[in-house]
Amino acid sequence: MKKMFIKLISFLFMIGALSSSAIAIEKLHFVVPGGAGGGWDGCARGTGEALVKSGLLESASFENMSGGGGGKALSWMIKTMPENTVMVQSTPIVLRSISRHSGYVSDSAASGVLSYKDVTPIAGIIGDYGALAVAADSPFKTFQDVVDAYNANPKSVKMAGGSTRGSMDHLIGALAFQSAGANPNDVVYIPYDGGGAALAGLLSGEGQILSTGFSEALAAGDQVRILGITANERSADAPSVPTLKEQGYDAYFVNWRGFFGPPNMNAADRYEIAKMLGDMQSTPEWEVVRKRNAYVNIYNPGFDFMGFLEKQTEEMTDLMKQLGVI
Amino acid sequence: MIEGMMMGINTAFSGYNILMVMMGCFAGTIIGMLPGLGPMSAIALMIPITYGFDPASAMILMAGVYYGAIFGGSTSSILINAPGVAGTVSSSFDGYPMSQQGHAGKALAIAAYASFSGGTIAALFLLVAAPQLAKVSLSFQSADYFALMCVGLLSIAAFASKGQFLKAMIMTALGLALSTVGQDSLSDITRFAFGNINLMDGISFVLLVMATFAMSEAFMIIFKKMDINFKSSDVSKASLGSIKLSKEEVKEMVPTIGRTSVLGFFVGVLPGAGATIASFLAWGFERSIASAKDKLKFGKGSVKGLAAPETANNAACTGSFVPLLTLGIPGSGTTAVMLGALLSFGVQPGPRLYVEQPELFWAVIISMYIGNVVLLVLNLPLIPYIARILAIPKNILVPLVLFFSVTGVYLISFNSFDIYFMAIVALISLVLRVLNYPMPPLILGFILGGMLEKNLRRAVLINDGSFSFIWERPISLSLFIIAILIVLLQVYQGFKKEKE
Numbered sequence: 001m002k003k004m005f006i007k008l009i010s011f012l013f014m015i016g017a018l019s020s021s022a023i024a025i026e027k028l029h030f031v032v033p034g035g036a037g038g039g040w041d042g043c044a045r046g047t048g049e050a051l052v053k054s055g056l057l058e059s060a061s062f063e064n065m066s067g068g069g070g071g072k073a074l075s076w077m078i079k080t081m082p083e084n085t086v087m088v089q090s091t092p093i094v095l096r097s098i099s100r101h102s103g104y105v106s107d108s109a110a111s112g113v114l115s116y117k118d119v120t121p122i123a124g125i126i127g128d129y130g131a132l133a134v135a136a137d138s139p140f141k142t143f144q145d146v147v148d149a150y151n152a153n154p155k156s157v158k159m160a161g162g163s164t165r166g167s168m169d170h171l172i173g174a175l176a177f178q179s180a181g182a183n184p185n186d187v188v189y190i191p192y193d194g195g196g197a198a199l200a201g202l203l204s205g206e207g208q209i210l211s212t213g214f215s216e217a218l219a220a221g222d223q224v225r226i227l228g229i230t231a232n233e234r235s236a237d238a239p240s241v242p243t244l245k246e247q248g249y250d251a252y253f254v255n256w257r258g259f260f261g262p263p264n265m266n267a268a269d270r271y272e273i274a275k276m277l278g279d280m281q282s283t284p285e286w287e288v289v290r291k292r293n294a295y296v297n298i299y300n301p302g303f304d305f306m307g308f309l310e311k312q313t314e315e316m317t318d319l320m321k322q323l324g325v326i
Numbered sequence: 327m328i329e330g331m332m333m334g335i336n337t338a339f340s341g342y343n344i345l346m347v348m349m350g351c352f353a354g355t356i357i358g359m360l361p362g363l364g365p366m367s368a369i370a371l372m373i374p375i376t377y378g379f380d381p382a383s384a385m386i387l388m389a390g391v392y393y394g395a396i397f398g399g400s401t402s403s404i405l406i407n408a409p410g411v412a413g414t415v416s417s418s419f420d421g422y423p424m425s426q427q428g429h430a431g432k433a434l435a436i437a438a439y440a441s442f443s444g445g446t447i448a449a450l451f452l453l454v455a456a457p458q459l460a461k462v463s464l465s466f467q468s469a470d471y472f473a474l475m476c477v478g479l480l481s482i483a484a485f486a487s488k489g490q491f492l493k494a495m496i497m498t499a500l501g502l503a504l505s506t507v508g509q510d511s512l513s514d515i516t517r518f519a520f521g522n523i524n525l526m527d528g529i530s531f532v533l534l535v536m537a538t539f540a541m542s543e544a545f546m547i548i549f550k551k552m553d554i555n556f557k558s559s560d561v562s563k564a565s566l567g568s569i570k571l572s573k574e575e576v577k578e579m580v581p582t583i584g585r586t587s588v589l590g591f592f593v594g595v596l597p598g599a600g601a602t603i604a605s606f607l608a609w610g611f612e613r614s615i616a617s618a619k620d621k622l623k624f625g626k627g628s629v630k631g632l633a634a635p636e637t638a639n640n641a642a643c644t645g646s647f648v649p650l651l652t653l654g655i656p657g658s659g660t661t662a663v664m665l666g667a668l669l670s671f672g673v674q675p676g677p678r679l680y681v682e683q684p685e686l687f688w689a690v691i692i693s694m695y696i697g698n699v700v701l702l703v704l705n706l707p708l709i710p711y712i713a714r715i716l717a718i719p720k721n722i723l724v725p726l727v728l729f730f731s732v733t734g735v736y737l738i739s740f741n742s743f744d745i746y747f748m749a750i751v752a753l754i755s756l757v758l759r760v761l762n763y764p765m766p767p768l769i770l771g772f773i774l775g776g777m778l779e780k781n782l783r784r785a786v787l788i789n790d791g792s793f794s795f796i797w798e799r800p801i802s803l804s805l806f807i808i809a810i811l812i813v814l815l816q817v818y819q820g821f822k823k824e825k826e
Contacts, residue, residue, distance in 0.1 A: 035739055064740040068523040069509065102516040103526050155790060164514040190784055191512045196674040196682075204677075206467040206788050223681075325514075 025272055026058040031087040033073035035066045043126065043257045044088040046289035047280070054283040056276050068103020069096055074114050075106055081262040086122060086273060090257040091168055094309060098317050099166055099326050115313075120265040121305045123274040124258035125281065126290075127298035130172030130230040130251075131217040132244070133210045135202055143227045143247055146209055147180045150187065158188045160207030162195035162216070166325035168255050169198070171316065172230060173211030174323055179249040185323050199224070213255060214241075215294045230254070235296075254298060258305065274301035330680075334688020338696060343386050347693050350387040351700045354394020355712055359402045360723065364413070365395035365643075365660045366766070367539040367727075373532050373667045374734035381671040382686045386693040388664055389647075393445060393697045396601060396639055400437045401709060404632075405430060413601030413639045416609040420624065420631035427627055431567040436575070436629060437636045438706045440583055444637030445698040447587040448594070448644035452691055455595075459652040460680035460687075466653065469785035469795035473805035474655060475778045479771065480812045481596065491816055494767045497758075501771020502778070504529055511776070512783055524743040531666040533735045533744055534772060537751035538765045540731040544724045545756045569706065579633045582612055590638030594645020600658035601639040601646075608638030644694055651675055651687060655777070659766030662773040 028051070030044040041064065048060030065073040070092060077087050096104050097115035104114045134140045140149070150157045161169030170191070174184035190207050192198035195216040202210040203223060210217070214229050218238055228244035230253040235241065244251045259277065261270055280286045281297050290297065300308055320326045337343060350372075357368040368391050376384035399414035404421035417437065424433040466474075479498055507518045508528025519525040571579075586608040593604040612634040613624045624631045649655045654676030656662035668675055673686065680687050735744050755765060789795045797803050 066527060066739055066741060068526045071526075072523050099514065101514065102519070103523060158788060164510070164512055166514050188787065188790075190787055191780075192784070193511060193780065194674055196678050197676065200464070200676060200678050201468070201784075204465055204467050206784075219682075 025084060025269060025276070027084055028057055028060050028273070029082065029085040030060060030062045031073050031077065031082075031085060032062060032064045033066065033070035033087065033089065035064055040070075040088045040090065040257075042293055043090075043295075046293060046295075047088075047125065047259075047277070050280050050283060050286040050289045051276065053285040054280060056280055056283070069101050071096070071101065071103025071106075071114065074104065074119065075108070077260070077262050078108070078114065078118050081264050083262075084269075086259040086261055087119065088257065089116070089260055091255045091312075093260075094312050094316060095166065095168070095171075095320075098313065098320055116260065116309050119263055120261040120270055121302075121309060122259045122261050122265075122270055123277050123302065124256040124298060124300035124305050124308065125277050126258075126295040127254040127256040128296055129214040129235075130168070130175075130253045130255070131212055131214040131226050131241075132173060132176055132228050133202070133212065133217045133220070133224040133226045134208065135205075136223055136225055138208070138225065140209070140227065141225075143176065143180070143244060143249060146227065147177070147182065149208075150177070150182060154182075154186045155188060157208050158190055158206070159209050159211050160190045160192060160198040160201045161211045162192055162198040164191050165189060166320060166323065167191075168213075168253075169195075169211050170323070171319055172251075172253050173209070174319060175230065175251045175253055176211075176228070176244055176249055178319065178322070179244065179251040183322070184319065215296070219294075256298060256300065256308075258300070271302070277301070330684025331688050331692075333685035334690075334692050337382050337685050337689035338386065338692040343383055343689070343693065344696060346383050346387040347390040347696045348700050348704060350390020350392075351394040351397075351697055351704065354391035354396075355398035355401070355701075356394075357391070358395030358398025359712065360398075360718075363395075363540070363543055363727070364399060365392050366535065366663050366769070367543060368392075368395040369660060369663045369667065370532065370535040370540055371727075371730050371734060373663075374730075374737045376667070376671075377737065379671075381668070381673045381683075382689045384671060385664075385668065385673075385686065385690050388667060389690055389693055390697045390700070392643055392660060392664075393441075393640065393694075393701055396643055397438070397441055397701050398712075400441070400636055400639075401434065401712070404433045404437060413605055413642075414635070415602070416605045416635040417632060417639075419609060419635075420626070420628045423625070424627035424632065429567050429627070431569040432571060432575075433627075433632060434709050435569040435571055435706060436579065436632050438702055439571075440579065440633040440636035441640040442698050442702045443583045444587045444590055444640035445644055445701075446695060447583075448591040448641035449691065449694045449698070451588075451591050452644055452648060452694070456648055456652055456687075456691065457680060459648060460677055463652045463677040466677065466801065467785070467799065468781040468788060469799050470801040470805065471653070471655070472778060472781040472785055473796075473802040473809070474653070475774050475781065476809045477805050477812070478655065479774055479778070480809050490762075490764060491820075493763050497763055497765070497767040498771040501768040501773075502775040504534070504768075505772045505775030506779070512780060524741060524747070529747075529772075530735070530739060530744060531669075531773065533739075533748050534751065535663050535666065535769060536731040536735050537748045538755040538768060540727055541748065541752035542755040542759060542765075544727040544731075545752060546759060547720055547724055549756070549760075569709075575629050578629050582630045582633045583637045586612065586634045586637040587641040590641030591645040593638070594642030594658075595648045600660070601642045604638040604642035604645075605635035608634040640698075647690070647694075651679060651690070652677065654679075656770065656773060659769045662770050665773060 030048055032041045032044045034040045045062055048062060051057035052060050065076060073087055093116050097113050100113050105112060106114050109118055132143060140146050146157055159173045163169045170189050177187050178184045192201055195212050198210055198212060199220055201207045217224060217226050226241045228242055228247055230251050231243050232245055232252060234243055278299050278301060281299055354368050357363050369388050372388055372391055376387055396413055400417040403414045403418035404425050407418050407422040421433045507525055509516050509526060516526050589608055590604040593607060594600060609631060612630050613621060646658045646661045650661045650665060656665045732745055735748055785795050795802055796806060
């Protein structure tokens with residue numbers, strides 16, 4: 001029912017957008033909530049580059065606004081409501097507002113914490129699924145083996161990940177264990193600084209299983225065996241890697257990156273930018289950017305994107321509650 | 327390994343990267359020559375410049391800057407007895423008397439040959455040792471990293487110059503304290519940000535280095551009213567003399583270079599030690615084994631006395647890349663800055679670097695050879711001209727340094743808060759420097775602090791909350807024993823001094 005309602009709304013929104021004689025957007029200003037050279041920065045600049053080079057946009061400008069784990073840029077978007085401006089964000093905007101990250105806490109929001117709801121979600125453009133991997137010489141061959149070992153002795157399976165407790169890497173693994181009927185809070189999670197360090201930890205033998213992004217797991221090559229990914233279907237790039245779903249574990253997670261407009265962005269602009277981002281994905285200019293960064297296109301515009309964010313928020317709130325991180 | 331090496335050779339010998347080494351050596355020589363500006367400031371100033379570069383090229387440029395700065399430092403030690411860096415202080419012991427006797431050209435040539443040989447021999451060691459160590463380091467677990475960092479932090483204080491032990495320890499502790507500001511990377515909780523959104527992501531490493539080194543150095547020059555102009559006018563007037571060495575002098579130099587390059591390399595590998603300690607040790611070592619007649623010459627323009635520290639400091643620079651490239655642990659303040667730079671390029675040095683980015687790993691090692699050759703071929707003949715740089719008046723120099731450090735920090739974050747914060751840090755470090763507190767332990771404490779805490783907490787987590795890993799893992803246990811010995815040695819020396 002809810003889904004239908006969302007579809008109806010997005011249909012009306014599209015009609016509205018098409019009928020209004022919108023002035024084409026020629027310039028876009030990209031706000032990056034982190035420093036130069038980071039993941040957000042690469043995504044925003046790559047998008048801007050592809051849009052301008054492919055002629056979809058006349059000019060793009062960029063602004064780095066780091067602070068508060070992205071909270072500073074978010075509250076700036078809400079307060080100043082800049083025109084023709086979009087902000088890049090990713091899964092952390094969802095996670096940090098759930099965990100009430102200190103950079104997102106604000107008196108101006110009704111709930112006391114800023115979230116994606118306070119800005120205008122335009123579209124998710126790229127994403128990466130989660131993956132569970134073990135060292136190549138590990139006795140574990142399937143995720144079932146891991147679950148069996150865990151059931152025999154929960155402390156014998158330690159999970160390495162590239163970021164803090166309650167971060168994506170933690171949640172990917174926790175989700176998988178949850179889908180196997182285990183209490184995710186009993187799984188020992190060892191946080192590292194980045195996927196590379198977590199991989200080194202796995203290979204040095206101090207962790208038994210690695211919870212990470214699929215692209216990162218693939219980059220590790222034959223040093224690891226990927227036991228499963230959190231997608232619904234196998235990936236075309238690596239068809240030999242099984243999904244968790246096909247092994248009977250209903251764990252779906254995607255780390256998305258996308259763009260948000262100021263809270264007062266009108267429907268026409270929102271539609272136009274979303275369409276522009278969608279059109280961009282079929283251009284050769286974007287293909288260059290995508291290949292360079294090993295991005296996976298997962299285009300998710302407008303109200304579908306909102307619905308997705310809502311669902312992700314619900315699921316992650318439940319999981320994080322179970323994990324005791326909130 | 328061969329394949330990776332070939333890729334590295336290809337990368338290092340591309341025209342672009344050779345240009346990088348040359349530019350790096352040249353820029354490093356100039357910056358290193360300026361009094362007070364050493365390799366740390368030189369490399370820190372390069373970070374914003376290299377932003378957007380390919381990591382291999384940036385790293386190659388920085389390796390060149392590193393060598394250049396050390397060489398430039400010895401130039402000012404020899405010519406005007408004003409060492410640009412601590413690592414070349416001992417070069418002035420014999421280098422300055424030599425140039426006073428009218429053999430400045432010869433002294434510079436000895437310095438250049440010794441640096442070249444030291445750097446090249448040490449690069450050979452690195453070539454052999456680094457891959458082996460990289461393999462061993464794959465079995466390093468969090469507990470072992472924690473132990474190794476304890477050794478590093480204790481030894482930087484232990485190797486501090488006389489009477490500086492306590493001050494170095496205080497600065498290390500201050501660095502550790504600063505590293506706790508911001509988001510706790512294991513649990514996502516913000517610490518010590520005092521509700522300031524700009525501090526929530528932690529203190530920027532580049533900011534800290536720029537403020538404590540480049541910026542506060544510029545302030546120091548203003549406050550010290552040091553008359554560089556006067557001294558440098560000496561340089562341009564005095565003739566440098568011939569740069570040719572006699573056969574006897576070469577004969578005298580060769581065994582010294584052989585011994586001190588080995589010594590320098592191994593001192594450089596030790597975490598916490600570095601070029602400064604290596605050069606002092608080498609000078610003392612050569613003096614102690616010299617014949618009675620030769621001994622008298624030390625400090626009065628001895629060839630050996632100049633060649634020893636010059637060889638050792640370059641060998642130590644190369645040696646300090648071993649822990650950086652194989653373990654991701656900086657052994658010295660300078661490699662700490664380099665680690666910061668690498669991280670900002672998205673390169674994580676450590677056991678995985680050798681496997682995942684062999685071309686980068688090898689390109690850096692190979693460019694060290696090229697760097698040495700460039701120093702010898704390019705810098706030596708140009709020295710009389712480069713030395714004129716010492717004549718730059720400080721009313722041009724100081725604004726230049728300030729400009730580069732401020733824009734450098736701003737270009738990374740685009741946050742004006744950082745500029746104010748930087749100025750405050752620079753003022754505080756100016757006071758600390760006037761009180762004779764050393765800055766490198768602060769930087770090393772800051773960069774190791776985060777790692778130290780995380781590895782300890784991880785080790786405890788893996789060990790189900792118990793500290794037994796300290797004695798259960800052989801690598802950790804032996805490292806902790808070394809750490810304890812370092813402290814005991816200091817305490818013993820302190821007692822001995824009191825008795826006297």
